Amino acid sequence: MSTQALLSVEDLSKSYGGVRAVRGVSFTLSPGEILALIGPNGAGKSTCFNMLNGQTAPDAGTVRVLGQDTTGLKPREVWRLGVGRTFQITATFPTMTVRENVQVALSSHDRKLFNLVASMPRYARDEAERLLDLVGMGGFSMRACGELAYGDLKRLELAIALANQPRLLLMDEPTAGMAPRERVELMRLTAQIAREKSIGVLFTEHDMDVVFEHADRILVLNRGSLIAEGSPEEVRRNAEVRAIYLGEGLVYDARHRGGVSP
Amino acid sequence: MAFYVVQFLTGLASAASLFLVASGLSIIFGVTRIVNFAHGAFYMLGAYVAFTLTARFSGALGFWGAILAASLIVAAVGVIVEMLLLRRIYHVPELFQLLATFGLTLMVEDLVVLMWGPNDLVGPRAPGLKGAIDFFGQRIPSYDLFLIVLGPVVLGLLWLVFQRTRWGVLVRAATQDRDMVAALGVNQKWLFTSVFALGVFLAALAGALQIPRDAVNHDMDLRVIVDVFVVVVIGGLGSITGAFIAAVLVSELNAFGILIFPKISIILVFLVMASVLIVRPWGLLGKAEAPARRTPGLTVNPWRPLTSNERIAAAIVFLFAASLPFFAGNYALNVGAEIAIFVIFAASLHFLMSAGGLASFGHAAYFGLGAYGVAFAVKLAGLPMAIALLAGPLFGLLGAVVFGFFAVQLSGVYFAMLTLAFAQIVWSIVFQWVELTGGDNGILGVWPEHWAASASHFYWLSLAIAVLVVSGLRMATFSPFGFALRATRDSPLRTEAIGVNGKRIQWSAFVIAGTVAGIGGALFAYLKGSVFPDVLGIPLSVDALVMVLLGGVETVSGAIVGAIVYKALSIWLVSQTEWSKLVLGAFIVLIVVAFPKGIVGTVESIWHRRPSSLRDALLGSKIETAE
Numbered sequence: 001m002s003t004q005a006l007l008s009v010e011d012l013s014k015s016y017g018g019v020r021a022v023r024g025v026s027f028t029l030s031p032g033e034i035l036a037l038i039g040p041n042g043a044g045k046s047t048c049f050n051m052l053n054g055q056t057a058p059d060a061g062t063v064r065v066l067g068q069d070t071t072g073l074k075p076r077e078v079w080r081l082g083v084g085r086t087f088q089i090t091a092t093f094p095t096m097t098v099r100e101n102v103q104v105a106l107s108s109h110d111r112k113l114f115n116l117v118a119s120m121p122r123y124a125r126d127e128a129e130r131l132l133d134l135v136g137m138g139g140f141s142m143r144a145c146g147e148l149a150y151g152d153l154k155r156l157e158l159a160i161a162l163a164n165q166p167r168l169l170l171m172d173e174p175t176a177g178m179a180p181r182e183r184v185e186l187m188r189l190t191a192q193i194a195r196e197k198s199i200g201v202l203f204t205e206h207d208m209d210v211v212f213e214h215a216d217r218i219l220v221l222n223r224g225s226l227i228a229e230g231s232p233e234e235v236r237r238n239a240e241v242r243a244i245y246l247g248e249g250l251v252y253d254a255r256h257r258g259g260v261s262p
Numbered sequence: 263m264a265f266y267v268v269q270f271l272t273g274l275a276s277a278a279s280l281f282l283v284a285s286g287l288s289i290i291f292g293v294t295r296i297v298n299f300a301h302g303a304f305y306m307l308g309a310y311v312a313f314t315l316t317a318r319f320s321g322a323l324g325f326w327g328a329i330l331a332a333s334l335i336v337a338a339v340g341v342i343v344e345m346l347l348l349r350r351i352y353h354v355p356e357l358f359q360l361l362a363t364f365g366l367t368l369m370v371e372d373l374v375v376l377m378w379g380p381n382d383l384v385g386p387r388a389p390g391l392k393g394a395i396d397f398f399g400q401r402i403p404s405y406d407l408f409l410i411v412l413g414p415v416v417l418g419l420l421w422l423v424f425q426r427t428r429w430g431v432l433v434r435a436a437t438q439d440r441d442m443v444a445a446l447g448v449n450q451k452w453l454f455t456s457v458f459a460l461g462v463f464l465a466a467l468a469g470a471l472q473i474p475r476d477a478v479n480h481d482m483d484l485r486v487i488v489d490v491f492v493v494v495v496i497g498g499l500g501s502i503t504g505a506f507i508a509a510v511l512v513s514e515l516n517a518f519g520i521l522i523f524p525k526i527s528i529i530l531v532f533l534v535m536a537s538v539l540i541v542r543p544w545g546l547l548g549k550a551e552a553p554a555r556r557t558p559g560l561t562v563n564p565w566r567p568l569t570s571n572e573r574i575a576a577a578i579v580f581l582f583a584a585s586l587p588f589f590a591g592n593y594a595l596n597v598g599a600e601i602a603i604f605v606i607f608a609a610s611l612h613f614l615m616s617a618g619g620l621a622s623f624g625h626a627a628y629f630g631l632g633a634y635g636v637a638f639a640v641k642l643a644g645l646p647m648a649i650a651l652l653a654g655p656l657f658g659l660l661g662a663v664v665f666g667f668f669a670v671q672l673s674g675v676y677f678a679m680l681t682l683a684f685a686q687i688v689w690s691i692v693f694q695w696v697e698l699t700g701g702d703n704g705i706l707g708v709w710p711e712h713w714a715a716s717a718s719h720f721y722w723l724s725l726a727i728a729v730l731v732v733s734g735l736r737m738a739t740f741s742p743f744g745f746a747l748r749a750t751r752d753s754p755l756r757t758e759a760i761g762v763n764g765k766r767i768q769w770s771a772f773v774i775a776g777t778v779a780g781i782g783g784a785l786f787a788y789l790k791g792s793v794f795p796d797v798l799g800i801p802l803s804v805d806a807l808v809m810v811l812l813g814g815v816e817t818v819s820g821a822i823v824g825a826i827v828y829k830a831l832s833i834w835l836v837s838q839t840e841w842s843k844l845v846l847g848a849f850i851v852l853i854v855v856a857f858p859k860g861i862v863g864t865v866e867s868i869w870h871r872r873p874s875s876l877r878d879a880l881l882g883s884k885i886e887t888a889e
Contacts, residue, residue, distance in 0.1 A: 053759070074758070075758045075759050076758050076759075076760075076761045076762060076763060077761075079759060079760060079761040080761050085759050087755065087756070087759075091753045091755045091756035091759070092752075092753060092756060093748065093749050093752040093753055093756065094752055094753075095563075095564060095565075095748065095752055096564050096745070096748065096749075096752070097564045100564065100745065103745070104742075104745050104746060104749045104760065104762075105760040107742035107745065107746070108746070108760050108761045108762050109760075109761070112742045113742055113743060113746045113762060113767065114742075114743055114770065115741055115742045115743060116737070116738045116741045116743050116744075117737060117741055118741055118742055119567070119740055119741070120740050120741060120742055120744065120745045121566070121567060121740065123742060144563060144564050145564075160756070160760065163760070164760070164761070
């Protein structure tokens with residue numbers, strides 16, 4: 001039954017003016033499953049993502065997290081249901097130390113935001129260090145977040161997203177802007193954490209090595225519609241997916257080039 | 263009926279000049295992203311220069327030529343200002359831009375008095391438009407009719423310029439994406455300068471056209487700028503049509519409000535502004551600002567609580583301050599108490615600005631409400647001092663709850679403009695509600711009771727409260743609340759994504775800051791023994807801003823040093839020169855251009871330099887071993 005699904009999306013649609021960015025997308029995600037959402041630029045991946053955690057309101061369709069309808073909820077309310085999220089362009093707090101970044105999320109999870117007397121630098125220090133160790137940032141906890149390298153910021157975002165012990169992780173291009181070796185490491189780490197804690201992960205990605213190594217299942221989005229869904233092997237063989245990614249050979253083919261030259 | 267029509271037409275005539283100034287402000291903001299606080303000053307300069315020129319040249323040609331020449335002269339002054347000052351600060355955070363242009367305003371105010379004297383000047387009537395037209399027994403000045411026509415004509419001309427000329431297309435393009443316009447090879451420097459010149463020209467023209475209606479004086483700049491801020495907040499910053507609609511709306515509200523609430527007509531404008539902001543936070547025709555592409559400040563040094571050595575140093579400073587009554591005279595103790603009170607005031611604003619990133623340009627409202635709260639408690643309710651002192655923070659709190667709710671819906675320059683407008687509204691109410699507040703005459707005889715009456719006792723009281731307040735605010739800064747506030751400032755996107763209701767956090771911070779300012783105001787009322795509308799005025803708000811800036815806006819407690827240095831300096835300055843605004847204005851501009859980090863910030867960055875080089879060396883060796 002779909003009530004068992006961690007995340008179930010039905011008929012999600014969104015238009016910007018005349019552009020139908022997402023049309024009738026439906027899918028489900030089970031606990032512990034790693035699901036990749038791929039598609040060429042402009043396919044509607046980010047729009048789709050932003051509707052899942054309440055950042056953008058859909059025109060039609062519903063989003064359910066653990067059976068609860070979250071359509072129309074604000075991102076902060078969706079987060080309280082146990083949904084962590086990382087952004088395509090990292091969003092962290094540059095004027096704080098790395099550990100303080102995590103501590104803010106922890107204090108929010110504990111509903112201590114209006115506490116005016118506790119000392120934040122000492123707040124849940126062990127838990128923050130543990131999360132940073134988990135993502136391999138243990139040695140950086142006292143560094144200023146504003147001077148971190150981009151790859152480290154991505155890892156810090158993961159630690160922040162894990163602070164509320166999420167059941168579901170939404171990661172929008174988690175490895176964008178990282179060096180190749182770092183990409184593989186970060187996704188291995190994410191997959192490992194997800195499997196250990198049976199967290200469901202939905203991520204978008206352009207790096208196909210990352211996608212095919214870790215995803216249990218892949219959704220392919222093109223021009224706002226889901227055109228393929230299945231295991232990496234099935235998606236790899238799908239003719240339509242190949243056509244989208246490699247072109248259909250109608251325009252810039254060697255034969256055409258031959259035809260142009262005298 | 264005829265009376266209402268005439269009232270309506272008078273409102274329209276006032277709308278014309280308001281529209282000219284507001285559209286200039288909007289155009290400049292659209293392209294340069296600077297809210298030109300000095301726009302009111304250019305308006306005033308236009309009026310003064312036009313006064314001089316119309317006195318020299320007579321006849322129709324002389325008068326209209328003089329109006330035009332005055333506007334062009336002031337526009338040329340604007341070009342010089344843009345090239346010498348604004349070009350240096352286009353890249354700095356918007357708070358500094360607002361402050362620099364405010365410093366400019368202060369300088370112009372004193373320069374105007376220096377050149378034209380302090381008295382009101384009455385200009386000539388416009389040749390050919392001296393009479394009035396009879397309308398069912400009511401008289402309408404024909405000059406008003408001219409202004410009514412002028413407003414839409416200017417709107418149409420601006421539309422033509424922006425739609426039909428190459429320059430107008432560039433301006434519109436730069437308003438949408440100035441980086442792209444620069445990438446297309448357009449010389450940004452001259453585009454910015456020419457836009458600034460046009461905006462200043464419009465302001466000066468409005469000022470010059472005002473002389474047949476009103477006397478020219480040296481506080482017309484602040485009056486007009488507050489109205490203009492209200493207009494652009496309602497109409498939407500960056501929209502010329504919005505400015506026109508809002509100018510008409512505000513002027514009509516003023517014209518008819520005076521019939522409904524003769525004493526406090528400004529309430530009506532406030533209510534309309536508040537309801538517009540709830541429905542359309544970016545104004546009637548404004549668009550939501552895209553999140554600015556910027557770092558939150560100048561540096562990214564994380565704050566840390568005091569080390570034990572620093573705590574000891576702070577305790578020593580405190581002990582020294584507490585021992586002052588044993589060797590200082592009564593005058594010094596009075597100055598000391600005043601400094602302590604301003605430390606409280608500045609610290610409250612600093613909390614909002616540094617941790618919250620919310621630069622309030624009307625913080626004196628809550629200080630003044632605190633002072634009036636005490637005055638009411640003593641004079642109307644006859645409460646004893648210990649209880650009356652609590653009325654101060656209570657009034658500050660109530661004011662901050664109401665205004666803060668609206669203010670935090672906006673951010674950046676909108677927040678600054680709105681807080682300024684709110685403060686001015688509170689000031690107007692206090693000034694006009696003579697029965698309750700005594701108006702300009704203030705409330706006298708608010709003296710401390712016997713236990714706090716002597717200079718040394720009052721000094722100790724102020725010092726003790728200041729220390730409590732500063733420690734309390736420091737504690738709040740390092741509490742989960744303080745971090746949630748900073749988080750909201752650093753990245754609203756991330757903050758929302760980790761379950762924080764940023765607006766509520768900011769509202770709470772606003773209320774805390776308002777309450778603390780109220781404590782300062784309460785003590786101030788007792789220190790002076792009286793309360794005047796000045797305690798709510800814009801100059802006091804600016805004093806607080808300068809103290810924060812001087813101490814260092816990116817420090818935890820820089821405002822303390824800023825308040826002590828600034829207050830001591832200004833007390834000394836007033837005794838030394840008559841032109842304190844000129845010196846103060848120049849001082850503000852100097853800080854913004856040369857020392858944006860402030861005293862404490864500069865000291866800290868020098869202090870950080872050594873450890874950071876050490877750290878680099880350590881990191882370097884780590885990398886070597888890794889290889």
